[in-house]
Amino acid sequence: MTLRTIDPSLLERSDAALASVVLDRLGLDTTDTFPVNDPATEQLIASPPNHSIADALTALDRADRAGKAWARTTARHRSDVLHRAYGLLIEQKDRLALVITREMGKPLAEAYGEVQYAADYVRWYAEEALRPSGNYRENPVGGSTILTTRAPIGTTLLITPWNFPMAMATRKIAPAIAVGCGAVVKPAALTPLTTLVVAEIFVEAGVPEELIQVVTTKDASGFSRALMSDERIRKVSFTGSTGVGSVLLAQAAEHVVKSSMELGGNAPLLVFDDADLERAVEGAVIAKLRNGGQSCVAANRILVQSGIADAFVEGFTERMRAAVLGNGLAEGVTLGPVIDDRAVNCFTRLVEDAVAHGAELRLGGSAADGAGHFFEATVLDRVPESSEIAQTEIFGPIASIARFDDEAEAIERANSTPFGLASYVFSENVDRAFDVADQLDAGMVGINQGLVSNVAAPFGGTKASGLGREGSGEGLEEYQEIRFYNLARRAR
Ligand SMILES: NC(=O)c1ccc[n+]([C@@H]2O[C@H](COP(=O)([O-])OP(=O)(O)OC[C@H]3O[C@@H](n4cnc5c(N)ncnc54)[C@H](O)[C@@H]3O)[C@@H](O)[C@H]2O)c1
Numbered sequence: 001m002t003l004r005t006i007d008p009s010l011l012e013r014s015d016a017a018l019a020s021v022v023l024d025r026l027g028l029d030t031t032d033t034f035p036v037n038d039p040a041t042e043q044l045i046a047s048p049p050n051h052s053i054a055d056a057l058t059a060l061d062r063a064d065r066a067g068k069a070w071a072r073t074t075a076r077h078r079s080d081v082l083h084r085a086y087g088l089l090i091e092q093k094d095r096l097a098l099v100i101t102r103e104m105g106k107p108l109a110e111a112y113g114e115v116q117y118a119a120d121y122v123r124w125y126a127e128e129a130l131r132p133s134g135n136y137r138e139n140p141v142g143g144s145t146i147l148t149t150r151a152p153i154g155t156t157l158l159i160t161p162w163n164f165p166m167a168m169a170t171r172k173i174a175p176a177i178a179v180g181c182g183a184v185v186k187p188a189a190l191t192p193l194t195t196l197v198v199a200e201i202f203v204e205a206g207v208p209e210e211l212i213q214v215v216t217t218k219d220a221s222g223f224s225r226a227l228m229s230d231e232r233i234r235k236v237s238f239t240g241s242t243g244v245g246s247v248l249l250a251q252a253a254e255h256v257v258k259s260s261m262e263l264g265g266n267a268p269l270l271v272f273d274d275a276d277l278e279r280a281v282e283g284a285v286i287a288k289l290r291n292g293g294q295s296c297v298a299a300n301r302i303l304v305q306s307g308i309a310d311a312f313v314e315g316f317t318e319r320m321r322a323a324v325l326g327n328g329l330a331e332g333v334t335l336g337p338v339i340d341d342r343a344v345n346c347f348t349r350l351v352e353d354a355v356a357h358g359a360e361l362r363l364g365g366s367a368a369d370g371a372g373h374f375f376e377a378t379v380l381d382r383v384p385e386s387s388e389i390a391q392t393e394i395f396g397p398i399a400s401i402a403r404f405d406d407e408a409e410a411i412e413r414a415n416s417t418p419f420g421l422a423s424y425v426f427s428e429n430v431d432r433a434f435d436v437a438d439q440l441d442a443g444m445v446g447i448n449q450g451l452v453s454n455v456a457a458p459f460g461g462t463k464a465s466g467l468g469r470e471g472s473g474e475g476l477e478e479y480q481e482i483r484f485y486n487l488a489r490r491a492r
């Protein structure tokens, strides 16, 4: 398999974007560093500081101090700052997109999409910052009036994954700042650079220098142990795997820290006989290949009713075949590298295991030779439930398809997972689509479309997929505490 070459001027521009990143935003002159590599070439692209626990505690001191002052600013001021940040993020979209593609690998067009999506969270929370945050009610037996208000929860710890390095950061930072909290942010060690640029832009927009503290470290577990055992952290918001989420929840128990957990998924995508075939194929390709399948809401199990299955598999496989694999900076590439070698080895094993269990390999199935972590767009049909791929979160460009006969079977199989993040239903029968959607145990259901993510929607899952919601008005409340005043009234 030959991979496309890159326009040298684009490479130069992306090198310049990387060179512009201030790697040590804490300014603690930490001498220890760790490597960040481009997943498309495996070349070293940056060496940010490997902050120590002491550095992280200094960051916490600062965020806590700055947060106390920020909490006293007006909502209008915070909103204006966030609006300015939105403007600057869009103004610097070329730089941000190039950094995202170089550190994470996604095709440049998708990186631009992520910049807009991430910036939209900032604009959304600039607007939400101004919404009324309390209410008024009479004591039903008289004698007092109850006024409720929402106060900023305090200092927050925000931990993000590598797959959407910008959107997962702004989805947490923007609401925290909107309500008046300080934040210690820890990006994934694989992709720390985008977050550093985002923090720089927030400061340029008027956020106090110390309010957002970005800690870069290889020692994620030591870091979280130290910060979670400090009483000043009042909120942890984590996006990542369920395993790490459980560890953080256990740590949160010590000081009863409010927790938002956006964890793993295993999304079923159901296609019924009465689906519009083209719409279903298009939706399934989006739900599978967005971000190269490296998304928590990716279609993980495509379940198709027997009457439409052959036509669906044929159309879907053709669309998957059209994916162009290569370096995300190369013209025309629609499928970038996967994040690392571990992922490539895992995909190879999953495909081999599925085929050994009787699945039919319709497309792809192999890694690319040479430098970089590339895996072909892959389609497996008639995947038996006994194979590992039918039970696990794939997080890559492999479509696992199985067939079902009736609605009850589809719902039962869709729900037979410990996860409950996203799910998808394709049917032109409105009654069926809603009935099935109601019975799916998931926080989000895409109906006749393969994309659920939207800044105005409460993103999150049920069961092992997490706690709490991000985005929308609900996402703001995650950073607030309700308080009420019981105001004595004269008897009438
Ligand atoms: N529900 C969502 O919104 C959502 C979004 C994106 C990714 N995810 C999930 O994330 C997973 C893939 O991301 P990942 O590989 O980066 O996940 P991960 O859990 O390995 O890492 C996520 C973050 O946690 C940090 N981390 C690792 N060990 C830690 C520890 N012991 N204590 C504290 N922090 C620790 C990492 O450094 C990183 O910053 C998938 O399961 C995916 O479904 C969920």
Ligand SMILES: O=CCCC(=O)O
Binding pocket: 163, 164, 167, 294, 295, 296, 297, 453, 459
């Ligand atoms: O990976 C999961 C989050 C991506 C999204 O917000 O759509």
